[in-house]
Amino acid sequence: MVTRRQFLQGAAALTLIGGVGQQRALAAAVAGMRGTSSSAIPAAQGVSHYVDVFVGTGGHGHTYPGATMPFGMVQLSPDTNDAGWDACSGYHQNDGSIMGFSHTHLSGTGASDMLDVLVMPAQGPVLLQPGARGLPDKNYRSRYDSAAVAAERLPPDLVGVPGPGYRSRYDRASEQAQPGYYRVRLTDHDILAELTATLRAGLHRYTFGKKGSGHLLVDFAHGFHDNAKVPCKVTDATLKLVGNDTLVGSRRVHQWANGRYIHFAMKLSRPFTRAELFSNDAQVSGGQAAGTHLKAALHFSDAGDAPLLAKVGISAVDIDGAMRNVDAEIPDWNFERVQRAAADAWERELGRIRFDTSSATVRSTFYSALYHTMLAPTLFSDVDGRYRGMDLKVHQLAEGEHNYSTYSLWDTYRAQHPLLTLYQSERVPDLVNGLVRMSLESPAGPPVWPLQGVETYCMIGYHSVVVLAEAHAKGFKGIDYAKAWPVYRKLAMDEDYRGLPYYRKLGYIPSDKVDEAVSKTLEYAYDDWAMAHLAEAVGAHDDAKVLRKRSQNYRNVFDRKMTFTRPRGENGKWLEPFDPRGMGHSSKWRDFTESNAWEATFLNQHDLYDYMKLFGSETAFEKKLDTLFTTSSELPADAPPDIAGMVGQYAHGNEPSHHVAYLYAYTGAHYKTQSRVRMLLDTMYRAAPDGLAGNEDCGQMSAWYVISALGLYAVDPVSAHYVFGSPLLDSAEVDLGQGRKLAVVAHGNGPDKPYIQSITWNGKPWTKSWISHAELAQGGTLAFTMGATPNKKFGAAPADRPPSFGAAATA
Structure with a gap:
C-alpha cells in the first residue's frame, strides 16, 4: 500500500x-x-x-x-x-x-x-x-x-x-x-x-x-x-x-x-x-x-x-x-x-446548479469549485465502446455505456460522489457500473485508486464499496450490485489484504505489526458498514449481520481513559509513548494515514450515538469536539504536508476531517455546526491560485465547498441523508434530472448571519437538522431563515437529530 x-x-x-x-x-x-x-x-x-x-x-x-x-x-x-x-x-x-x-x-x-x-x-x-x-x-x-x-x-x-x-x-x-x-x-x-x-x-x-x-x-x-x-x-x-x-x-x-x-x-x-x-x-x-x-x-x-x-x-x-x-x-x-x-x-x-449570492467573491469561488468537481472521474472508453480493463485486456461496452477511470475514492466518497448523486444523477449508473466492472476484471479485486486500467493501491480501505452502497441506498437502478457482491465479500471475509487478517481475528489491526494501523482499523469499520448495506441489498442477511457488528470495531482502538483513538499492540496493550499530535508511537511506525490521533478520533461517520457513550456522554463528546478546534495547531516535524488548513487540530486541507464540523448535529448543538461550517467556507477557499487549503484531490476539496454552500453535507453517505450546515447562498436551483428541481433559499442571509433560525420544506416547518436524499430527490423548496445569533433549540431535541447506525437518537 x-x-x-x-x-x-x-x-x-x-x-x-x-x-x-x-x-x-x-x-x-x-x-x-x-x-x-x-x-x-x-x-x-x-x-x-x-x-x-x-x-x-x-x-x-x-x-x-x-x-x-x-x-x-x-x-x-x-x-x-x-x-x-x-x-x-x-x-x-x-x-x-x-x-x-x-x-x-x-x-x-x-x-x-x-x-x-x-x-x-x-x-x-x-x-x-x-x-x-x-x-x-x-x-x-x-x-x-x-x-x-x-x-x-x-x-x-x-x-x-x-x-x-x-x-x-x-x-x-x-x-x-x-x-x-x-x-x-x-x-x-x-x-x-x-x-x-x-x-x-x-x-x-x-x-x-x-x-x-x-x-x-x-x-x-x-x-x-x-x-x-x-x-x-x-x-x-x-x-x-x-x-x-x-x-x-x-x-x-x-x-x-x-x-x-x-x-x-x-x-x-x-x-x-x-x-x-x-x-x-x-x-x-x-x-x-x-x-x-x-x-x-x-x-x-x-x-x-x-x-x-x-x-x-x-x-x-x-x-x-x-x-x-x-x-x-x-x-x-x-x-x-x-x-x-x-x-x-x-x-x-455548470448551469445544473444556479447559485445566486450578493457576493461576487462567493459566486466565483462556488463556480470554480463546481468546475473542479467535474474533472474526475475521467472518461476511459473509445467512441466505438472499447476500453482497456483492469486486467489490461480490451473489452467492449454495450451501446450507450461509458467506462471511467481516475477514481480517488479515499477522498471522493465523502462529498464528491454524494454531490454527483444530486446534480449528475443520470451519470451515476455509469460511474458505479464502472466500479463494478473493475471489481470483476481486476486481479486486485475491488478498486481502491484505479487509474487508466491499473490499480495504484494508493491510500487505505476499499471505499469503492461506499459508492456502491450509497447508490443503492439512494435508489439508483441499472447497477448490477449482485454481480459485484461476491468480489467484495471475498475481500472483506477471506483475503489476506493490508491487515485484514488481524482485523478479523483481533477486532483491530495492531500498530506494532502493520503501518497506519489505527486509520486502517477505523476505515475498515466504515467499509464494513457499507458492506452490510450491500449484503442486505443482495439478500446476504447473515453476512450483513456479521458485518454490521464488525463495523463497531472502532471501539477496539479507542482508549476510554484518554478519550482518543490510539495505537494498540498485538498483545492488546496500548503502545507508548503516545502523543495525540504525533504520527506514530515510534520512528519505525506510522499509526495514522495523513492524520494523527486528534483527527482520527473523530473519523467515525456511521455509529455516532454508541460512539459518544465511549466518551462518557454526549456532552463530553461535544467538549472534545470543541477542544479539537481550539487546541494548538502545532504539528510534529514529520507530519506530512497533506495535513493542512489547520483550525486547532482540525485539518481542512485533508479529507479525514471533512465531516467533523457536522458532528455537533448529533449532540444536539447544531448551532455549533452552523458556526464552524460558515467559518470554514469563509476562510478555507478563495478564487485565487492559492485558494485551496490542500490538494484538490479529484474534486473532493471543491465538492465540500459546493455542497456545504448549499447548506448540506453527507456525514454518512450510506445513510442516504444530509446534515444541514450554514448555506452561503441567497438562492439556488439544482437540476436533479428527469425534470425535477431543488430550490434552496436562505432568507436574511449575510456574512454576519451564519445561524439557522428556522427551516421550511415545501412550505411546511422542518425542525430536523437533517433531510433525506429521497425527499430532496423528488424536488421542492428548502427554505432557511438565517440570523446573527444562534437558535439553540433548532435540532436540539433527540427526535430532530440525524439518525446513525440506522437508528434515531434517544433522549
Whole structure:
C-alpha cells in the first residue's frame, strides 16, 4: 500500500503570483501579433464566466489550467514541471516557464503520473532536452551559435546555468483560460499557443510571431517521474509517420499506475516539410522508431505564414482507437467550432446548479469549485465502446455505456460522489457500473485508486464499496450490485489484504505489526458498514449481520481513559509513548494515514450515538469536539504536508476531517455546526491560485465547498441523508434530472448571519437538522431563515437529530 505521503513527500512554501482578474479577459497583449487568429475567442458566457480555472494552480492545490471537457478523457494543458510534489498536475504558478503541452493530467492529487504526448512549438534548432526548471538562461541563444546550442555544448563559464532546452518563458499577462480553452504566449519563441478539447481529443493552434521555418517537438519520453534525475520509465514505445501530415505512437508507462497503455494519433492542418525521429536523442532513419525514449520533430518551412493546427486523439486500446476518436470528434479544422462546443458543454453542466449570492467573491469561488468537481472521474472508453480493463485486456461496452477511470475514492466518497448523486444523477449508473466492472476484471479485486486500467493501491480501505452502497441506498437502478457482491465479500471475509487478517481475528489491526494501523482499523469499520448495506441489498442477511457488528470495531482502538483513538499492540496493550499530535508511537511506525490521533478520533461517520457513550456522554463528546478546534495547531516535524488548513487540530486541507464540523448535529448543538461550517467556507477557499487549503484531490476539496454552500453535507453517505450546515447562498436551483428541481433559499442571509433560525420544506416547518436524499430527490423548496445569533433549540431535541447506525437518537 502506498499513501500519497509515501509516494511524494516534502513541499516548500511557494511565493504566488497572478490573480483572478489576470485570468478572465482574453489577451489584448497578443492581439496585435502578425498572423494571429482570424477571429477572437469569445469570453465565457453564463455561469461559466464565474469560473477561475487557475484556482489551485498555486499553493499545494495541484490543479491544472488547461482545456478539457466535463469528465473528459483528454486534459490538454501546459506542463511547467514533471517532478516533485507540487508538480503532480504538471503545472505550478511559480515555475516560470513552460515545457510544452501534454494531453493527460491529474486534478489535485498528491501523487502523480500522466503528462502523455508532450507537444512544443519552436523556431530555430531542435532542442531535445527541456532544460532546467524555472527560467531558462535568457542570453544563451544569442551568445552562442545554433550549432553549439543544438549539440548542447556548454562553455565552462556556463556550467550550472539553466539551459539550453526547449522549454520557454511565457508572458503571464497573456495566459488566459476559461472552461474548455487555454492560451498563452511563449515569449522565447514568440508563439501564441491556444488549446481546446473534445472528450477524447485535443486541438492545438499555434501562431508563430516570426516568418520562416518552425517545428513541433513531440516528446514521447516526457512524463511524471519521481525526481529530476530519474526519467519517466517507459517501455514498448513506438512512433510512426503516416504520410506527410500524421504521427502516431504507443507506449507503456511504469510510474504510479504501473504498466498503463497510451496510444495517440496526431494529424496536422498542413503537411510537414520534413520529419525527424529520435531514439535516446539520436536520430534514426526511416519513418518509424521503437525503444524507450522516443521523440519527433516535425518541420514546417512556412510556420510563420498562417496558424498551424494539430489535433490529437488518445486511446488506451490501440492506435486505431486513437485515430477513430480524433476523426469522430474533430472531423474538420474549425478551432472556434470545437472551442464553442466545449464552452457549451461546460455551460450546460455548470448551469445544473444556479447559485445566486450578493457576493461576487462567493459566486466565483462556488463556480470554480463546481468546475473542479467535474474533472474526475475521467472518461476511459473509445467512441466505438472499447476500453482497456483492469486486467489490461480490451473489452467492449454495450451501446450507450461509458467506462471511467481516475477514481480517488479515499477522498471522493465523502462529498464528491454524494454531490454527483444530486446534480449528475443520470451519470451515476455509469460511474458505479464502472466500479463494478473493475471489481470483476481486476486481479486486485475491488478498486481502491484505479487509474487508466491499473490499480495504484494508493491510500487505505476499499471505499469503492461506499459508492456502491450509497447508490443503492439512494435508489439508483441499472447497477448490477449482485454481480459485484461476491468480489467484495471475498475481500472483506477471506483475503489476506493490508491487515485484514488481524482485523478479523483481533477486532483491530495492531500498530506494532502493520503501518497506519489505527486509520486502517477505523476505515475498515466504515467499509464494513457499507458492506452490510450491500449484503442486505443482495439478500446476504447473515453476512450483513456479521458485518454490521464488525463495523463497531472502532471501539477496539479507542482508549476510554484518554478519550482518543490510539495505537494498540498485538498483545492488546496500548503502545507508548503516545502523543495525540504525533504520527506514530515510534520512528519505525506510522499509526495514522495523513492524520494523527486528534483527527482520527473523530473519523467515525456511521455509529455516532454508541460512539459518544465511549466518551462518557454526549456532552463530553461535544467538549472534545470543541477542544479539537481550539487546541494548538502545532504539528510534529514529520507530519506530512497533506495535513493542512489547520483550525486547532482540525485539518481542512485533508479529507479525514471533512465531516467533523457536522458532528455537533448529533449532540444536539447544531448551532455549533452552523458556526464552524460558515467559518470554514469563509476562510478555507478563495478564487485565487492559492485558494485551496490542500490538494484538490479529484474534486473532493471543491465538492465540500459546493455542497456545504448549499447548506448540506453527507456525514454518512450510506445513510442516504444530509446534515444541514450554514448555506452561503441567497438562492439556488439544482437540476436533479428527469425534470425535477431543488430550490434552496436562505432568507436574511449575510456574512454576519451564519445561524439557522428556522427551516421550511415545501412550505411546511422542518425542525430536523437533517433531510433525506429521497425527499430532496423528488424536488421542492428548502427554505432557511438565517440570523446573527444562534437558535439553540433548532435540532436540539433527540427526535430532530440525524439518525446513525440506522437508528434515531434517544433522549
